[in-house]
Amino acid sequence: MHALAWMGKNKVEIVEVSRPKIIEPRDVIVRVTGSTVCGSDLHLLHGVIVELQKGDILGHEFCGVVDEVGSSVTRFKKGQRVVASFQIACGECYYCKQKLSSQCERTNANTIANAMYGGRTAGMFGYSHFTGGFAGGQAEFTRVPFGDVNLLPLPDDVPDEKGLYLSDVLATSWHAVVDTGVSKGDVVAIWGAGPVGQMAADFSLLNGASKVIMIDNNWRLEYIQRKYPHIETLDFTKLKSDETVTSKLKAMCNNRGPDIALECAAGEYAKSWGHTIEMALGLETDTSELVNEMITSVRNFGRCGITGVYVGFCNHFNIGSLMERGIRLIGNGQAPVHMYWESLLQMIREGKIDPLRMVSHRVNLIDLDKVYYKFEKKEDGIQKVFVQT
Ligand code: NAD
Numbered sequence: 001m002h003a004l005a006w007m008g009k010n011k012v013e014i015v016e017v018s019r020p021k022i023i024e025p026r027d028v029i030v031r032v033t034g035s036t037v038c039g040s041d042l043h044l045l046h047g048v049i050v051e052l053q054k055g056d057i058l059g060h061e062f063c064g065v066v067d068e069v070g071s072s073v074t075r076f077k078k079g080q081r082v083v084a085s086f087q088i089a090c091g092e093c094y095y096c097k098q099k100l101s102s103q104c105e106r107t108n109a110n111t112i113a114n115a116m117y118g119g120r121t122a123g124m125f126g127y128s129h130f131t132g133g134f135a136g137g138q139a140e141f142t143r144v145p146f147g148d149v150n151l152l153p154l155p156d157d158v159p160d161e162k163g164l165y166l167s168d169v170l171a172t173s174w175h176a177v178v179d180t181g182v183s184k185g186d187v188v189a190i191w192g193a194g195p196v197g198q199m200a201a202d203f204s205l206l207n208g209a210s211k212v213i214m215i216d217n218n219w220r221l222e223y224i225q226r227k228y229p230h231i232e233t234l235d236f237t238k239l240k241s242d243e244t245v246t247s248k249l250k251a252m253c254n255n256r257g258p259d260i261a262l263e264c265a266a267g268e269y270a271k272s273w274g275h276t277i278e279m280a281l282g283l284e285t286d287t288s289e290l291v292n293e294m295i296t297s298v299r300n301f302g303r304c305g306i307t308g309v310y311v312g313f314c315n316h317f318n319i320g321s322l323m324e325r326g327i328r329l330i331g332n333g334q335a336p337v338h339m340y341w342e343s344l345l346q347m348i349r350e351g352k353i354d355p356l357r358m359v360s361h362r363v364n365l366i367d368l369d370k371v372y373y374k375f376e377k378k379e380d381g382i383q384k385v386f387v388q389t
């Protein structure tokens, strides 16, 4: 079968590999009919997620049709349409019982991840050996461990083009909003106008936010101004010489700043000053001013939520502002998809949200390698891609 594989830093290729097989009795093999590329795949493309191996099959957002089931699978049979969650959960451990599936204690035994983060996170499809080494869904077939847990049936009235995004981006943006506590009347500033940021804007408004401001540096802001004029924008490359993102946001929000800041951008990695684990992993160092921008921008006792993926450590962190002004900084974590996907499916069916508003391109799996580079450079009006298999 064909699949998209990581072949080294900044290199992905379509390769021929053998179809996955049932390994455990609770496995399901899915014939993939739709997949997509996430901002998180760029962190893999760039090689900043550690423990990638050449030939690793990428892709953590996919839907398809059940092709084969293991002997202990009870909820699914061949031919059923399904969407997979991006994280692999066992459904039974301490965290899974609370639907905090992104923190499943059983599916990722990686010791480096455990040591680096002080605890385990769940296994993930197509996301390197750092998250368990599970092959991803940018492929013709994928093995889904604990299939009864990690697949959701798609009803006939929800086509793949809409259902696919229950895998990740819808749950991620909804979780960012809920977990950071966006509620009625809040002013919300969102860094990153990609699919995650745009859906977080929609969800903030759905939750009663009085104003949303999106911060980025590319044509996506013009697209938002054109299509969603009720959302305000801030292009950080167009600031005057005496302005900063923080001063501009204050000026746009009663000189106090937004109530809530959401990081839906692309942190990648943060600066380290010689932390031993990070050095041992050979991570490059670069600071993310973005987190400091969020802290200094929000009003006193404001809340900041981080959804963009960071790897490693962050010094030069404005802890003084955080303490003195009572800022609440929340790591939203990898979004626990299982907590939300049924209610999000319902929102799609009721027309409360429209995942198609993110989708700009339709491509075939065989052309997916080229799409990665386009998505990386944000060329050709690319937002979210529907990959047909
Ligand atoms: P994307 O690459 O399409 O969009 C990211 C946007 O952030 C781009 O438009 C980019 O120009 C902008 N950006 C970069 N640096 C910025 C800065 N300093 N200030 C403002 N904007 C900046 O990605 P996406 O698919 O929308 O994903 C966004 C982020 O969410 C990624 O980091 C991704 O890894 C992360 N993510 C997290 C989860 C989770 O569960 N926590 C799930 C999915 C994606």
Ligand code: ZN
Binding pocket: 038, 039, 040, 041, 060, 086, 168, 169
């Ligand atoms: Zn993702």
Ligand code: ZN
Binding pocket: 089, 090, 091, 092, 093, 094, 095, 096, 103, 104, 105, 106, 107
């Ligand atoms: Zn579990």
